[in-house]
Amino acid sequence: xxxxxxxxxxxxxxxxxxxxxxxxxxxxxxxxxxxxxxxxxxxxxxxxxxxxxxxxxxxxxxxxxxxxxxxxxxxxxxxxxxxxxxxxxxxxxxxxxxxxxxxxxxxxxx
Amino acid sequence: xxxxxxxxxxxxxxxxxxxxxxxxxxxxxxxxxxxxxxxxxxxxxxxxxxxxxxxxxxxxxxxxxxxxxxxxxxxxxxxxxxxxxxxxxxxxxxxxxxxxxxxxxxxxxxxxxxxxxxxxxxxxxxxxxxx
Numbered sequence: 037x038x039x040x041x042x043x044x045x046x047x048x049x050x051x052x053x054x055x056x057x058x059x060x061x062x063x064x065x066x067x068x069x070x071x072x073x074x075x076x077x078x079x080x081x082x083x084x085x086x087x088x089x090x091x092x093x094x095x096x097x098x099x100x101x102x103x104x105x106x107x108x109x110x111x112x113x114x115x116x117x118x119x120x121x122x123x124x125x126x127x128x129x130x131x132x133x134x135x136x137x138x139x140x141x142x143x144x145x146x
Numbered sequence: 147x148x149x150x151x152x153x154x155x156x157x158x159x160x161x162x163x164x165x166x167x168x169x170x171x172x173x174x175x176x177x178x179x180x181x182x183x184x185x186x187x188x189x190x191x192x193x194x195x196x197x198x199x200x201x202x203x204x205x206x207x208x209x210x211x212x213x214x215x216x217x218x219x220x221x222x223x224x225x226x227x228x229x230x231x232x233x234x235x236x237x238x239x240x241x242x243x244x245x246x247x248x249x250x251x252x253x254x255x256x257x258x259x260x261x262x263x264x265x266x267x268x269x270x271x272x273x274x275x276x277x
Contacts, residue, residue: 068260069261073264080267088259092265124190134193135193135264
């Protein structure tokens with residue numbers, strides 16, 4: 037049972053905008069920033085969004101993150117076929133002293 | 147290019163032990179906190195353990211506490227995970243990951259949350275626990 041809650045699946049057509057939500061609690065997202073990781077099929081995870089809304093170098097501005105209270109979301113605009121991947125939200129939990137993850141959302145581009 | 151490479155995975159029987167290693171290159175390893183994360187087949191990511199840059203502070207997930215030990219050798223740019231009393235449920239790809247972060251701070255009348263994230267991941271090494 038993942039500590040953070042995100043939908044197991046999401047989908048959209050090319051060019052659409054999709055959002056993936058992530059819900060936590062006061063000890064994790066409510067206190068620390070939310071981060072997003074992308075895992076392409078058969079590959080290792082990579083950092084997609086850090087510190088709620090910061091894109092690492094090389095991540096297109098089609099990807100954006102936001103946070104409000106104990107929840108956050110990842111938005112992908114101008115959806116492309118190569119965006120098909122698993123997306124995980126994560127945050128540091130001050131009570132557990134642990135990085136906690138969501139269960140992952142599989143994005144399908146129809 | 148900054149890189150993390152894990153090795154040491156393999157096939158082990160339940161109750162057995164295995165030691166994973168992760169070698170860092172092209173960055174100053176001793177400056178960074180490090181973590182181990184695993185992913186069971188077809189499942190999501192599970193954080194396992196953290197170690198600070200000096201090796202004096204460690205944290206573990208409840209699922210591995212008392213069985214796994216994280217350690218590091220900064221002189222060798224190496225991170226390790228000693229896994230004992232392995233179970234079938236420990237079967238997974240194990241990743242080492244570098245951590246970056248900043249404490250909570252306030253500036254210009256606005257306060258910013260503390261941040262901790264895993265900015266560099268290795269390719270992973272597969273551990274299979276089976277009889």
